[in-house]
Amino acid sequence: MDFGDTPAEAAFRAEAQSWLEANAPAKGSPEAFNEMFNPGINAGREEEMAGRARAWQARLAADGWACLDWPTEHGGRGASTMEAIIFEEEQSRYGVVMSIFMAALDMAAPTLMAWGTDEQKRRFLDPIRRGEMVFAQLFSEPNAGSDLAGLQTRAVRDGDEFVVNGQKVWNSYAHLADWGILLARTDSDVPKHQGLTYFFVEMDTEGLEPRPLRQITGGAEFNETFFDDVRVPAENVIGGVNNGWAVAQTTLNSERAAVGAQSSRVDVPALVELARRKDQDGDPAVRQSLAEAWIRSEVLRYLGMRVYTALSQGTEIGPEASITKILAGDHIRDTSQTAMELLGPEAMLNDDSWVWQMVGHFAHKIGGGTPEIQRNVIGERILGLPREPRADKGVPFRDLKM
Ligand SMILES: Cc1cc2nc3c(=O)[nH]c(=O)nc-3n(C[C@H](O)[C@H](O)[C@H](O)COP(=O)(O)OP(=O)(O)OC[C@H]3O[C@@H](n4cnc5c(N)ncnc54)[C@H](O)[C@@H]3O)c2cc1C
Structure with missing residues (x-):
């Protein structure tokens, strides 16, 4: 080919x-x-x-x-x-x-x-x-990240509206957004995956308050978002009441592919240029790292094409996005590490984008689901390995000890 x-x-x-x-x-x-x-x-x-x-x-x-x-x-x-x-x-x-x-x-x-x-x-x-x-994703909660289906934010029907109460966290750009995609619990009498509903919610609705979280980098991209009797019209339900888990899978798979694609676009030619500037492009160990970075970026490019080809053939993005996401996280970490070795002490003095890439690489690995969770997805949905043992299977959400 x-x-x-x-x-x-x-x-x-x-x-x-x-x-x-x-x-x-x-x-x-x-x-x-x-x-x-x-x-x-x-x-x-x-x-x-x-x-x-x-x-x-x-x-x-x-x-x-x-x-x-x-x-x-x-x-x-x-x-x-x-x-x-x-x-x-x-x-x-x-x-x-x-x-x-x-x-x-x-x-x-x-x-x-x-x-x-x-x-x-x-x-x-x-x-x-x-x-x-501009949208924000309002999924994660203080007690529900990897275990997203354990979320506790409630949406209770009241005529043509739902009334939402609860708290979300790590919501990127929520303080700058016009709309949010919200996953909330609409039925606690069924097992946890079955009682969720997916909403679009206007961020300036009364009672909805994103509070920016200042990070160690000095930036404030994340928020904790509080819902205090927030009224959401029923017409903003996406994909049906209590069908939110299935709807959220479309969002999560697309997110993994997008995070993977974004992380995979590390500027490898700029890394080669850095090695030249530091007069280290003749060093065999550096050459090895540069070649590995190039190979990783090409592998990611082809994996990305696979995901998008599936899309173009009318298939939704599936668990294969988890492979791209894991590799992209490793790529951004390893490439930044090579840049740090090339820069040496200069890395600590400069506001260089490589430095921010290095300190920010954890975010790429965690956002959209941690590597451990991606490995679980690959194990269960691609390799057909036994599912993780689950004590909550078939148990109504209200009977779970959270
Ligand atoms: C850059 C970035 C952007 C984000 N943006 C958003 C956003 O816009 N909206 C939003 O809703 N959320 C967002 N998040 C939150 C993100 O989805 C969660 O941080 C992530 O899902 C992990 O959840 P947690 O932080 O609660 O960690 P936990 O789920 O508590 O995990 C802690 C550790 O336990 C491990 N672990 C947990 N369960 C298992 C398991 N079953 N098997 C093996 N290991 C396990 C994890 O891998 C991890 O190492 C963002 C996070 C980051 C870093």
């Missing part, structure tokens, strides 16, 4: 390159907004970065480059999956990191496409594409 561009793809890549060259900010330029890898540099500037990302998404949409592979009825270009990958590859060479849109583009939108009613798709997909709706 030849993974090089076909003539049509090469022409598309050239068109994308020339549009990006004319419109996208260069990496490291004052207009760049690469917040993901530079939390230290961008600490306190989250709103400004969010504004730039919103403006960029609007620009992409206006010029026909946003959500390329979405169906045309939802404002996409109906482009092939390969064209969407090519555009992402080219865009990643610029000072543009769209992590603030991850929950909208890579979680809310695919979930809506799979589970939303026609009315919900009409209401949300086009504004998401145009960068008018």
